[in-house]
Amino acid sequence: MTAHVSKDDDSLFASFLTKETFEGYEDPEKFKQYIPKIEQYKKALEEGILDEYKVEFPKPIEELVEEQLDAVDYLYKHKLLTPEEFEITDSPATEIVRNIGDGKWTAVQVFKAFAHRGTIAHQFTNCAHQLFVDEGLKHAQKLDDYQKQNGKLIGPLHGVPISLKEQSGYKGKITHAGYVGLIDNIPAKHAVTTQILSDLGAVFYIRTTQPQTLMHLCSGNNFSEKTKCPFNIALSSGGSSSGEGAVVAFGGSAIGIGSDIGGSVRAPAAYSGCHGLRPTTRRLSLLGGVSSGAGQESVPAVYGPLTRTISDIEYMMKTYINNGHPWDYDAWSLYMPWRDVPKPQAKDLTIAVIRDDGLVRPSPPIRRGIDTVAKKLKEAGVKIIELDPPNTKLAYETINKMYNCDGNEKQRELLAKSGEPLQRLTKWNLNYGDGARNYTIQENRKLNVIRDALRNEYNDLMVEKKIDFILSPAYNNVAPRPGEVYNWSYTALFNILDFPTLAFQTGLKQDPEIDVWTDEDKSYKFRSKLEELENSNYKPEEFKHAPIGLQLSGRRYRDEEVVAAGKLIVDDILKVNLLN
């Protein structure tokens, strides 16, 4: 495409090698010592693929990538599962628990079906860092035994296979969070969230991929190949909960647990083809997770669920909070039970629509997505308000400064430990904000003051205009090509605001015939280099079948309302069904 570049504004463009010299990171000699450990780690993953779950590709995987294979379509067309396995893995978690409770299925039966489907997902998408089907199977058997002996389920997630982002500490297993230097880190106990889910009856067998530093909305690390979108394996599954997006969208786990500090649950959900909730901070426990962010509270990360039904998000949040009592294990967990909020009626809702955040213009499929959804909501009786969101540039600049305001001290320490090669997008994110410059405490506090002013500005806006929710793109594009996602502005806005935000599927997929740049687009004058870079990456023919996902945000601590509205919108108005 041809376009004019404005040279006025490149402040959002984290150009490589400007604010970071990357001195003190890479060390090829040191890294050599880690190579055998990485090989061993990879071998363990390879061995985790049970023979009976191996897929025979019709041609080399590179060619399937070249063809933009829809792996989900392939799964059904080539009947890679038995009808029973399809029935089980295409059931929502709520139904799985009910069916186990009723004796229709055993936990073992359910487990095997998901382990099979998830292992297939991995072979197409590289979604796993670790597979431990044997362990999971033993646990499922124990649950069946428990049920037989006690005549009841062990908890509200009895027998539900849940996938876990690798950075969540796992007892007795390497937990590296994308850093080679942490390959010897083996936690003595589960992270709080892992333990709570286990106590409620969940079964684990897969820990999923994430990028180096956890700070790409993509995958890419020194442990594994990049993770792919299951609906088009030439595209990225997103990140940083890269493997969660892929495995959940493919149907390899009933619920996935990701984490989100700038879009890391929502990007993989939106790109990969499932739903994902970024809850308000401190509702799910982060304790026992590994990252560079310990003690950083300007923009805390959150854990959040990825699923194929909105009801499963609700079920997970409710049981985790109300039955799991995270406040008994983590003093940071809000003592705030999950409230039963009825599904609202369309006519009672006011939704503000952001079509463009003023920073990076959405690509044609995203525009079609938002137009279609806004139109359907309006037809259903929702009051739609157009919203030109205030101060998005300030918000994005501020959060980028927050990420790196320690002068990348912690990232440098973690990366330098092994001297591992830096991924391209690692260099991109290390250049955020002021890169290697260490802020003073007062400078950091001033960022917090700006953040709070933004939060109050948006809160006031919602209160004064009686806006219930905000509908927006989850990214300015559908799933990007692997390694090519530069702009976080659409997701990160809701991290700095701390608005609970649901990334949801519209049911629409990219269509190379329809979703093209118009003539008007071609004479568009870019507002920044970042916008030019992002828009230039969208070439309609390269994004076949990419899912079109959007975001729904509500006021702080209104997670319940967001999810309830999500059910209305996704289930009733858009009639999306991700369970084939």
Added chain:
Amino acid sequence: MTAHVSKDDDSLFASFLTKETFEGYEDPEKFKQYIPKIEQYKKALEEGILDEYKVEFPKPIEELVEEQLDAVDYLYKHKLLTPEEFEITDSPATEIVRNIGDGKWTAVQVFKAFAHRGTIAHQFTNCAHQLFVDEGLKHAQKLDDYQKQNGKLIGPLHGVPISLKEQSGYKGKITHAGYVGLIDNIPAKHAVTTQILSDLGAVFYIRTTQPQTLMHLCSGNNFSEKTKCPFNIALSSGGSSSGEGAVVAFGGSAIGIGSDIGGSVRAPAAYSGCHGLRPTTRRLSLLGGVSSGAGQESVPAVYGPLTRTISDIEYMMKTYINNGHPWDYDAWSLYMPWRDVPKPQAKDLTIAVIRDDGLVRPSPPIRRGIDTVAKKLKEAGVKIIELDPPNTKLAYETINKMYNCDGNEKQRELLAKSGEPLQRLTKWNLNYGDGARNYTIQENRKLNVIRDALRNEYNDLMVEKKIDFILSPAYNNVAPRPGEVYNWSYTALFNILDFPTLAFQTGLKQDPEIDVWTDEDKSYKFRSKLEELENSNYKPEEFKHAPIGLQLSGRRYRDEEVVAAGKLIVDDILKVNLLN
């Protein structure tokens, strides 16, 4: 007293002039320009004392101080109010609202009684920075008009006179927060909390004293004389909500609003002779308050009520939160309604007692207080556990570092603005932690990690031992002499833990005959210079009638449970009645 000093440990002793050189603070030349403004400010206060509310002292105030006058006793003995004024001002807020609603009293009548009593309080204790009785009276009249016209009250605090700590922003009035340099700061609107209380029907007429920097558990600033304990005007009212402690304990307002980052609600409540709640962070809004702490989130301050009945604390918290909806005005306010928690039964409670925090040994009256209360609780059926609280030194050192980890940059800026003389206790607190050394962002984050580990250690302890509440001294002594409070460890522990904590009156007062150091005490080997300094300051004959207050703490976000248990303990078990 004679005692042996251990030289092993003076790490808690913020000795003057060691970590801070105080360069760049004081500037006598610059300060000269502010003197006329201070004089004008003082004059306005003087003029705020209505002629009809003036007290004729029987002898010069210095002599009354010398005699350790009990001003509350004097108020009753010399009948400084009419019987009706006594009746009104000795009623709880709940009853005041009911009586106005029933037409027994008017808002004007109630207001005049409190304004009278509060103005007397000021003359004995120096509790006011500003008095504006005329304005309050007009507001009360408007409330009466509203009631007449609408046949109902304007809100659940209709006609309740509420005193406000000066640092809470007040529309159109100087808000200096104890800094001379801010004497020209006149907010364009009320702080959120002030506005919410006003909307609910509260009437204001007094803004109360606080120390320079807000960081003394005492008073002392360049605007006014030190504030005194109403039960012994030779002693300090505490701080930093110095005036709130004095005016509420004296009965000059039905409810007072203070703020607390290390004990600043609880110290003045305990020392002055009333109750005070330090709620969990983010339940009451801080927005629009002035301090050096903008953007500081390692140990956020909180607002909290001071009252003479525990039920009034409950009523204020409940109406403020459930009727005031702070989340509509401040995005930091937790969307956490005040829960109705029934008063517990003694036999169902387990209370852990801290008799000594391992840092500074309590003085004899405090020991008597805690022994008496623990004994009465046990007799009432409460299960009492002795608690040697873990890691109190680490907790205290960490919070002290948090206060000053910006190298005092903000304090220096605010103080240097006027070049005002530094108070002695200002120098003390500027030496906390590492004084003038600016921490790096990572160093600050490491403090947060220590804090979170402490929170989890105490949370685990409460969960594992099934401890409902912790009973502890609010300070190692009763009200100190003005300017002589050095140790915050008993209160600050619950700031770093973020445990909701109620400072309450035991009904006991210091008795110079009983509360003496024993022979055993006299051969005690001090654990630190801080302990020696604090203990040396207790001379039985100097603390006549000083109220004996203690603290009750619960787990984070269990404010409701703490207050409900407070009602059981204070009203039913100890049978304390501060409304004569």
